[in-house]
Amino acid sequence: MAEAHQAVAFQFTVTPDGIDLRLSHEALKQICLSGLHSWKKKFIRFKNGIITGVFPASPSSWLIVVVGVMSSTYLQVDPSLGMIARINRTLDTTNCMTSQTKKVVSGVLFSTGLWVALIVTMRYSLKVLLSYHGWMFAEHGKMSRATKIWMSMVKIFSGRKPMLYSFQTSLPRLPVPAVEDTISRYLESVRPLMKDGDFQRMTALAQDFAVNLGPKLQWYLKLKSWWATNYVSDWWEEYIYLRGRGPLMVNSNYYAMEMVYITPTHIQAARAGNAIHAILLYRRKVDREEIKPIRLLGSTVPLCSAQWERLFNTARIPGEETDTIQHVKDSRHIVVYHRGRYFKVWLYHSGRLLTPRELEQQMQRVLDDPSEPQPGEAKLAALTAADRVPWAKCRQDYFGRGKNKQSLDAVEKAAFFVTLDDTEQGYRQEDPEASLDSYAKSLLHGKCFDRWFDKSITFIVFKNGKMGINAEHSWADAPIVGHLWEYVMATDCFQLGYTEDGHCKGDPNPSIPCPTRLQWDIPEACQEVIETSLNSANLLANDVDIYSFPFDAFGKGMIKKCRTSPDAFIQLALQLAHYKDMGKFCLTYEASMTRLFREGRTETVRSCTTESCNFVLAMMDPSQTVEHRLRLFKVASEKHQHLYRLAMTGAGIDRHLFCLYVVSRYLAVDSPFLKEVLSEPWRLSTSQTPQQQVELFDLERNPEYVSSGGGFGPVADDGYGVSYIIVGENFIHFHVSSKLSSPETDSHRFGRHLKQAMADIIALFRLSVNSKK
Incomplete structure (x- = not known):
């Protein structure tokens, strides 16, 4: 097979004269460039780790502190209040340094300690400042002098050029509301929805819970809030998303449309080339932490950026009792679905990211490929659209070894999934209502077998150049995908652009290897499960x-x-x-x-x-x-x-009650109040x-x-x-x-x-x- 020959770096044959070794220089070059790319990413992560680790200070500030302390020492001023002298006496016991060297080392050690102490103090001060939320409750357009002073302090302690994850350790923890407050707000929220008798019964249940079981559950929740980074998020991800056994399609996944009235090009491959390149530019920004953290109140108050970590190279893996989220640090390929076939497309060539025109070329090669789907391949993704248990069992029985495992790994470890849809969607002036409805339904569920619903994002490009996204929900919430999508649409239209005839700018590159078909060996028993899952998914989608x-x-x-x-x-x-x-x-x-x-x-x-x-x-x-x-x-x-x-x-109702209910289940105690609240x-x-x-x-x-x-x-x-x-x-x-x-x-x-x-x-x-x- 052609792809088998391309996969090895060298070949050898045994002859009467010994082994004839023929090196493939191009393959070795690609291996070398791949290694350099990997080490470059490791270096960037290491550098960013240092910069984020010392935030809100900067690495250069260490040198400033050292120079300041050493200068004071030479001017016979002791800023350490005797600490440098103590360090010097401790170094005397080593007998391996000169007097001058000991003075320098003592000064540097004290300076470093002082620098670390200043960082910890600034970080803790920022956390205390960010714990204040009174500014949110002020009348719109009216800011008190105290709030203005507080804003100035936040800006001082926020550093000059924060990176994506710079504020993470300075953000406060989510507080646990008092049980009485949550109960009071809950009863207030349901009062207009209940008849008098029902409300009196619910009030009695709530008051009994607040006095008897509530304080016991609250104690465990408080303990968790002191120990865990966030007392809600891990349980929310596990019990609301990962333990759900129903279909992700329609029930959990959501979609994002693009611009209503504009389609920059109607060439499907070109639109895919530009947009995929823009997505990869955004991924590079995430990897390098170059995206500015989102901040409110005039770019003052930072929001948590943790959800960006799993935006790419992520898939939800089915299990019989609970799913898991698989995230790999890097992925150098995407998987493209078209007309029932799966293709692996490499994103780099000669150590660089493919250009939009080169990506267009690769997409066009996929579109032009005349091959037919293998048995069971065309509707394989229906497994990800229906109930989780059949998919989990199928995955374990038929995708644990051989070519099926390799192909499934390629899908699940891809940067993201791409569907080149063979339908036309988007706003049509002659029938605006039906066209937009069809566009939305296609992005939400498609044909039930042409989106990989387990991937963090499935990027969809339609035959007429319209595009959109279907996103899995467990790993993050919609604003994260929305931030990416805004960047992609703007970059596609205003930065990358197209030629007059609708193609991506630049020149194609015939030397880039063609996309490779993923190989599957799907037995008939598995094909039956696929058909059953598809029938179930179709019922849901058609409803x-x-x-x-x-x-x-x-x-x-x-x-x-x-x-x-x-x-x-x-x-x-x-x-x-x-x-x-x-x-x-x-x-x-x-x-x-x-x-x-x-x-x-x-x-x-x-x-x-x-x-x-x-x-x-x-x-x-x-x-x-x-x-x-x-x-x-x-x-x-x-x-x-x-x-x-x-x-x-942090003073909401539902997440607090949800976590109290989880604690009650762990303790195996029954709460009629919580059970009724969570079933509404x-x-x-x-x-x-x-x-x-x-x-x-x-x-x-x-x-x-x-x-x-x-x-x-x-x-x-x-x-x-x-x-x-x-x-x-x-x-x-x-x-x-x-x-x-x-x-x-x-x-x-x-x-x-x-x-x-x-x-x-x-x-x-x-x-x-x-x-x-």
Whole structure:
């Protein structure tokens, strides 16, 4: 086989005259360059480890301290208060150094100790400063003198040029709320959703828990919070994600679309070449820690960056009881799926990253390959789309050795997975509604066998050049993928660009070896499991109803004129839309982040409150005045913002109750209160996709370059999943999902109610939707 000959560095034959050794210079050159690349990465990691290890100081500051101390010593000034003399006397016992040498060594040792002490002091001071969150609860636009002083102190102790992971050791730990506070906030959150009798029963259960079992569970949780970096995150990852035995597709994985109205090229291979190159440039930035840590409050307060570590070279490995996350430090290839075949594509040649034009060439070679799928190969990825247990057993029985193991390793250890989809997707002006819905559904589940749902990210390029991402959820949350995706879209359009005929810039390179087909030997028994998994996945995918639509009647700019938070405005519109749709209120989940704390992930904002219900009922009552509705809107909006801030600052409800429940299971004690709380369905699950790098897109000059964000499947069988992205000043994109099998829900009906709710609320402020600032 051709690839077998390319895989060895030399060949030899036995002749009567001895061994005839013929070296392959090209292969040895590639081995040498690969080694240099590996050592370069090790050196960069070592250097970054030192820089991050001494943050917020810098390595050069050590020399400054040494010079300062030594200069003081020679000027007969002792800054050490006798410590240098003590070190000198200790060195006297060695009898192996001159007097002058001992003075220098003593000074350097003291200087180093002083430098380390200063670093520890600065780091601890920064951690104490970052533990203050009062700035979040201040009135918008009004900053007290104390907050300004605090901000100045944070900036002083934050160093000059922080790297991606510089702040990690300075971030505070997530605090454990008091049981009484959590119980009180929980009861307040469910009051508008329960009848009087049900609420009294739940209050009795909660109070009994707070007095009897709660303090015992809380003690264990406090102990964990002192010992572990974050008392929630590891249990959240394990029990919410990895121990789930249901399908990842639709239920857990989410998707990201690209720009709604712009497709820079319709050549599939070219779009893939540019975007893959941009993804790899971003990966290099992550490896070198060159991405600036995200900071709030005018680039002052840092967020945790831990989730970036597993963005690439990561896969979720199925197990019968629980899955595991496999992450390798480096990967020099990707795996590309097209028309039922799997190809391994190397990302480097002659010690350098492939250019966009070279990657386009490799993608075109895959597209032009005439070979047919091997038996069982075409629909193999359906195993990753259905229940986890059959996939785990199949993996153990049929993929543990031989060519199947080698090929599966290639997939799971790839930098990321790529699908060259043979369908056309994206916005079509002649049928905008159906085209965007189809685009969203394709990214969420595709054909159920053409995405590798276990990979951290599956990058998808459609036949007409449109692209998107399907992301696995356990390793990190959506803002991390969103940050990558913003960079890729901007780099693709504004930096790399295309030639006039739509190809990547640059020249192809015929000397690069062709992509190699992965080889599989899938027995019939395994093929039967694949078909069963595909049938199950198809039932799930066909049941998903998605309505993806742009909302451009008004946006953030006009909402700000109402002197309210855009997020609070939209959440109240969602409450109004749900009541219009269902005629009742429901438990509502809004995702908030807790990355102000080390290894923080998410917390729940319970957006359905007594205040929001009062506002919605006033909107539905034609006898209520505009002034009364506005007053209730303001109260509900402020309540929502307060709950959001509590969630961000570690005073949420649901993660605390979740961890108390985990402790109760470990102790084998039964809690009727916790069991009932954690079984309550979230019939309205919502999430905002944040824009984190607005500087990459100039929407004033290029208003058509608006992103459509991403979405997820419904959480409850009879509920809605709603995701939205606020882009620029005048554009919001919504994604509404539900299940066709539910007679109560209809994504398009809910979408129409949402549009009307947005219009109804803005009308209260008597603002024209066409007004400009």
